[in-house]
Structure formats: structure tokens, C-alpha cells
Amino acid sequence: MSASPPDRVRVLEALRDVQDPELHKSIVDLDMVKEVQIRDGTVQVEALLTIGACPLRDSIVASIEERLRSLPGVREVRVSLGVMTPDQRQALITKLRGGEVSAQRRSSFLTAESATRVIVVASGKGGVGKSTVTVNLAAALRREGRRVGIMDADVYGFSIPRMMGLSGQPTLIDQMIIPLEQDGIRVMSIGFLLPDEGEAVVWRGPMLHKTLTTFIGEVHWGDDLEYLLIDLPPGTGDVSITLAQTLPQSHMVIVTTPQVAAVKVAQRAAKMAEKVNMEVIGIVENMSGFRPAPGADPVYIFGRGGGLRLAELLGVPLLGEIPLDPAIREGSDAGVPIVASAPDTPAGRAFRQVAERLAERVPVPTR
Numbered sequence: 001m002s003a004s005p006p007d008r009v010r011v012l013e014a015l016r017d018v019q020d021p022e023l024h025k026s027i028v029d030l031d032m033v034k035e036v037q038i039r040d041g042t043v044q045v046e047a048l049l050t051i052g053a054c055p056l057r058d059s060i061v062a063s064i065e066e067r068l069r070s071l072p073g074v075r076e077v078r079v080s081l082g083v084m085t086p087d088q089r090q091a092l093i094t095k096l097r098g099g100e101v102s103a104q105r106r107s108s109f110l111t112a113e114s115a116t117r118v119i120v121v122a123s124g125k126g127g128v129g130k131s132t133v134t135v136n137l138a139a140a141l142r143r144e145g146r147r148v149g150i151m152d153a154d155v156y157g158f159s160i161p162r163m164m165g166l167s168g169q170p171t172l173i174d175q176m177i178i179p180l181e182q183d184g185i186r187v188m189s190i191g192f193l194l195p196d197e198g199e200a201v202v203w204r205g206p207m208l209h210k211t212l213t214t215f216i217g218e219v220h221w222g223d224d225l226e227y228l229l230i231d232l233p234p235g236t237g238d239v240s241i242t243l244a245q246t247l248p249q250s251h252m253v254i255v256t257t258p259q260v261a262a263v264k265v266a267q268r269a270a271k272m273a274e275k276v277n278m279e280v281i282g283i284v285e286n287m288s289g290f291r292p293a294p295g296a297d298p299v300y301i302f303g304r305g306g307g308l309r310l311a312e313l314l315g316v317p318l319l320g321e322i323p324l325d326p327a328i329r330e331g332s333d334a335g336v337p338i339v340a341s342a343p344d345t346p347a348g349r350a351f352r353q354v355a356e357r358l359a360e361r362v363p364v365p366t367r
């Protein structure tokens, strides 16, 4: 005897397991399931998309079909798609934002109260590897199963899209921006909003401030996000001020080269943190020893000891030393962080160790 078909309650319960791939929430909780009809063994579902041009519509349909087919007594699943009305969409956005603050002021996605741990990656000068460290730490935390985002705060000199191998435009649902995703890492950069990578951003300060507050308040990072890494531009205080005001729970990691003479310059980042009241949680020394061949003695092209000296001066831990390794640059250029492509090389391991120490210093609540 074949199993009897499931009832509506059972179907909805099963659909609870289906997530909207961009919003990372159950389609039932998002009120995306409009109709369920069960006749004999045939289950018919009408799902509502947020926008008609939803790029992931096929994947939503496939997930619904797969989930319902696994129910006993189901012989056929038919899925039809509709589109939310503007009112339904507004209701969904309000729900995702955790409720309306007032008619004029929408609540931000990321606030001082959010449980997301915010880590700002800074340096005293440019080109020391902030962006490289940011993407590799993100990849390392992700590898440990953490839910991670990267916010590219280097509006004028953005490099995160290329390093993460991401291009294209984010989906907009009314005023809500959906971050792009790579290997489960949610990413937002001004680069996604410009016509091409070679485009220059020529703005005055207020626009910079507006961009960052938009990235914080209007991007749907998801309330399940555990770590948000923020890649800072070199040497400007503006961005840190905006971040410290908007996300006062931010912690700072300072990247420096091993050159002892560069310590003074790196200290500027610490001064900046102090002025905006941000806690420095550790130092990453980047471009440390270079090994000309596996097993060969390292050559200290940029000197030695800078990271440790800075850590001692500031009274914070040295989170790790990242070797100088052409494979790191190649990974960044190719859009695949070395932690993702070669996690067990010395460079991959060095980044993972930094991520581990970082997570110890700024733990997320155990689930």
C-alpha cells in the first residue's frame, strides 16, 4: 500500500526547509508561499518571488520540488511562480529589517546592537596587504563554518571584487541591496555599482560617508552573519570615523610589514583607532620571510621583527606572520584567495592561524 498524501500543514512544514538563496531565510517565513493545493498525490505550490527578474528563480523551484518529492505519498510536484506586489515586498523588507523604526526612518540592517562581530582591517600606509589579508581571513573563517561578509570600505581604490573573483551587479529589492556571494562569503563593494573595473570614483567626502552608511544600513547582510570584515583604504581617518560612529562595536586588526622602520607608520593606524575609540585586537605581519624553495631558509626581504615590535608597543598580540609568497599574489589576481585554493601550504596555514587567533579574541556565541 502506498503512503497517503501529506496534508497542508505537513507540506508547509517541509517548505520551511527551503531557503531563499539570497535572503538566507525560509520561504515560509518570508511569506513567499502563496498557495498549496494537494490533490491525490499531486502537490501544487504557488511561490511568490520578490522581483520578477529574480536571477535564482530556477534554483528556488528546484529546491521546492526536491524537498516536496521526498515526502511520503507525493507523486508529483508542480510549482508556479508569481511576483510579490509592492506592498507585499515592503512588508518583507520591513520584516527583514527587524521592524520599522518610524515611517521616515527605516532601521538599518547592521547596527550597534547587531550580534555580528565587526573586524576592521587597517594599516598605517598603503600596499602592505590589507585587502589580501581581508579576503584570506574571510576564506579561513568561512572554512571553519562561520558566516562571513566582506565590506569593501576602500571606495576610491577598491580591490575586493577582483580578489574574490566577483563581478556583476547586486540584486536590488526596492531599496534593499543583496550582497554578491562567493563560496558562501557575502561581499559588497562600490565596484559592483560601477559600469566597469577601470571606472574611477571621483567624489567628495560626504558621498564617501553616504556610501559607507548605505553599505551598513541598506545591504541585507543577514542577521545570521557572524563576522563582517571591513577592508579599509590606506591612511584616511574619514572612513574610520564613519565606521566607529555607525558600528561602535568594531574591532581593528593592523597589518604591517616586518620592517622595523615601518613601525612608526603602522602606529598611525593605532592612533586612529584610539581617536575613534576602536579596540585594536592584534597585529598581522605581512610579507615576512620569503622561501626561495620549499625547505630553504627564509630570506627577510622586508626585514624582521616589525610585527612583534608593534604588538609590544601597543600591548596587543601578534596574530601571525604571513610569508611573502608569489602564490598569494597570484591567488589575489586570479580571484581565489590562497586559503581557498591551497589551505595547507605555509601561506595558507599562516592565514588560517591568524583567523583562529582572531576568532579566539572575538568569539561568536556558541550555537
Ligand SMILES: Nc1ncnc2c1ncn2[C@@H]1O[C@H](COP(=O)(O)OP(=O)(O)OP(=O)(O)O)[C@@H](O)[C@H]1O
Pocket (backbone or CB within 6 Å): 123, 125, 126, 127, 128, 129, 130, 131, 132, 133, 154, 157, 159, 232, 233, 234, 286, 287, 288, 322, 323, 324, 325, 326, 327, 328, 329, 330, 332, 333
Ligand atoms: N604575503 C604576500 N606575498 C606576496 N604578495 C603579496 C602578499 N601580500 C600582499 N601581496 C601583494 O601585494 C600587493 C598589495 O597588496 P594589497 O592590495 O592587499 O595591499 P593593500 O594594503 O590592500 O593596498 P592598498 O593600501 O592599496 O589598499 C598586491 O599585489 C598583493 O597581491
Ligand SMILES: [Mg+2]
Pocket (backbone or CB within 6 Å): 130, 131, 132, 154, 159, 231, 232, 233
Ligand atoms: Mg587594499
